[in-house]
Amino acid sequence: MKLDLSAFLSSDDIRLNFDGSLKENDTDLSLEDLNLIYPIEYNGYIHNLTGELELCLNISYKFKATCDRCLKEFIKEKETSYIGYNFKDLSLYDDDSVDEYFKIKDDSVDLSEIIFSQIITSIVGKNLCREDCKGLCPRCGKNLNEGTCDCEKGSSEEKFDPRFGKLLDLFKDEEV
Ligand SMILES: [Zn+2]
Ligand SMILES: [Zn+2]
Numbered sequence: 001m002k003l004d005l006s007a008f009l010s011s012d013d014i015r016l017n018f019d020g021s022l023k024e025n026d027t028d029l030s031l032e033d034l035n036l037i038y039p040i041e042y043n044g045y046i047h048n049l050t051g052e053l054e055l056c057l058n059i060s061y062k063f064k065a066t067c068d069r070c071l072k073e074f075i076k077e078k079e080t081s082y083i084g085y086n087f088k089d090l091s092l093y094d095d096d097s098v099d100e101y102f103k104i105k106d107d108s109v110d111l112s113e114i115i116f117s118q119i120i121t122s123i124v125g126k127n128l129c130r131e132d133c134k135g136l137c138p139r140c141g142k143n144l145n146e147g148t149c150d151c152e153k154g155s156s157e158e159k160f161d162p163r164f165g166k167l168l169d170l171f172k173d174e175e176v
Contacts, residue, residue, distance in 0.1 A: 001026050001115075006107035008046065019043035026112045034123055035064035037075065042115055044082075053086040055102055059115055065127040069135035070143050080122035082114060 001022055008016040021039035044057035058081045065076040084102040102109055134144035142149040 001110075001112045002108040003046075003111050004108045005046065005104065008048070009107060014048045016046045016048075017043075018045065020111075022112055022115060027116045029116055031116065031120075034119070036119070037062040037064065040115065040119070042111070046109075051088050053104070055082070055084045055086070055109065055114075057082040057111070057114065057118070059118055061119055063123065067129035067133055068127050069133045070129060070145060071136065072129050072143065072145075074129045076127055078122060080118055082118045084114065 001020060003018060005016070019042065021041050024036075024038045040059065040061045042057055042059045044055065047054040047056075058079065060077065060079045062075055062077050064073060066073055084100050086102055086104055102114055129145075136142065137144055137149045137151055139151040140149050
């Protein structure tokens with residue numbers, strides 16, 4: 001998905017709003033591992049700051065995730081945003097933070113490239129099917145969100161290993 005800026009750049013407008021969606025074949029990258037669910041929605045704007053351009057993008061996407069606690073598959077929705085710049089003066093570019101710059105080629109910006117790389121950076125992190133997911137029983141493997149098992153009802157404290165208590169005390173000391 002390329003955004004054509006030729007009309008905007010030759011006008012006196014200082015802001016160009018846009019929105020759209022991306023389909024699977026809008027990228028050449030192989031992203032199968034991300035299990036994205038298409039389309040990917042985005043909106044944003046370009047500011048013309050007297051010749052330097054600022055690009056802001058809000059992206060919302062969905063993907064098939066596996067819960068880190070109970071291993072159940074679920075659909076996760078995520079939002080991420082991007083801000084980048086295009087400077088006329090090349091000496092302003094700093095190689096260390098190259099992500100914050102975007103290129104303009106033939107008066108257009110390749111939004112797909114920016115959006116997919118923003119998704120790749122933002123997709124990492126914890127995946128929980130719900131905030132209070134109880135996970136699986138470490139003994140029988142039952143999904144404890146679906147009910148309790150017969151393994152060790154209410155005995156987690158009785159079975160508390162005193163050595164862990166010492167460890168916990170150590171951590172407390174460090175925090176002070
Ligand atoms: Zn879960
Ligand atoms: Zn169990």
